[in-house]
Amino acid sequence: MKILRFEKAGKISWGVLDLGSGEICETGGQPFDGIRFTGNRYRLREVRLLAPVVPSKIVAVGLNYKDHAREMGKKIPEEPLLFLKAPSALNHPGGDVVYPPATQRLDYEAELAVVIGRVARAVKEKDASSAILGYTCINDVTARDLQVKDGLYARAKGFDTFAPIGPWIETELDPSTLRVRCLVNGEIRQDGNTREMGASVYRLVEFISHIMTLFPGDVIATGTPPGVGPVKVGDVMTIEVEGIGSLNNRVVAP
Numbered sequence: 743m744k745i746l747r748f749e750k751a752g753k754i755s756w757g758v759l760d761l762g763s764g765e766i767c768e769t770g771g772q773p774f775d776g777i778r779f780t781g782n783r784y785r786l787r788e789v790r791l792l793a794p795v796v797p798s799k800i801v802a803v804g805l806n807y808k809d810h811a812r813e814m815g816k817k818i819p820e821e822p823l824l825f826l827k828a829p830s831a832l833n834h835p836g837g838d839v840v841y842p843p844a845t846q847r848l849d850y851e852a853e854l855a856v857v858i859g860r861v862a863r864a865v866k867e868k869d870a871s872s873a874i875l876g877y878t879c880i881n882d883v884t885a886r887d888l889q890v891k892d893g894l895y896a897r898a899k900g901f902d903t904f905a906p907i908g909p910w911i912e913t914e915l916d917p918s919t920l921r922v923r924c925l926v927n928g929e930i931r932q933d934g935n936t937r938e939m940g941a942s943v944y945r946l947v948e949f950i951s952h953i954m955t956l957f958p959g960d961v962i963a964t965g966t967p968p969g970v971g972p973v974k975v976g977d978v979m980t981i982e983v984e985g986i987g988s989l990n991n992r993v994v995a996p
Contacts (some may be wrong), residue, residue: 746910748789774958800827806965828900835908838994845885851966852924855880862956870944876913879989917943921984934967
C-alpha cells in the first residue's frame, strides 16, 4: 500500500494510491489510526504531493555504509552514529532545495527512510517490524564544508528545505535488500543496496528506541551509500529506492 499526503484546493489530506487506476483514494484522518476511505478520488496531476509525514523528529544515522565511511575518511562506528535533522528542514516531493549563501558545497545523500507507525519505546529487534508503518525516500541534503568546519552535523544538515521526503510511504516492503540510488540531472551518482548497511533497519529501531521514544510519523534516515558529491543551482536531484519510487528536487538560489 502506498500512503501519501497531498494538497487539493488548499485542503491537506491523506490518501492511498490505487495502482490500477493511478488515482488517489482519499482517507479520513491520519494512517496511524487506521485507513478509512472517504469515497473521494483524485488523479495525481490534480493534486500537489506533500511530504508523506510531519515528524516530531528525524533521526539520522551517519556512516552506516562501510564504503561511505571509507570515502569520508572515517572509521566505521562500533555502534550506530546518530544525529537529529531539524523537523523544520522538512521538504516535499518536487519542492525546491535552497542553496544557502553560508555554504560553498551542497551535497546530496540518498537514503531509505523508515516511518514509525506507533509509539515505540525500548523495542526489541525481533519486534521492530511491528513499530514500522512503512518506508519512503529521503535526501539528507548537507552543507559539506560546514560539516567539516563545525565538526558537528546540526548546522550542516539543518537548513530549511534540507530534508525532502517522499513521494509516499510504502507499507509492504522488505528493507533488507533494496537498491538505493541518487541521480543528478539523470546521471547516476550513487548506487548502493541496503544489504551493505552496518546496522539493519530493525537494529536501528531497537537501538534508537532504547535512547528516545519514537512517535507515529517519526522518521529514521538509515544512512547513505558511497558516491556523495556536490550539486549546483539548477541541478535536479533524484532519489530512488527500489519498491518505493522517485523523489525529485531542484536546487535553487536563495
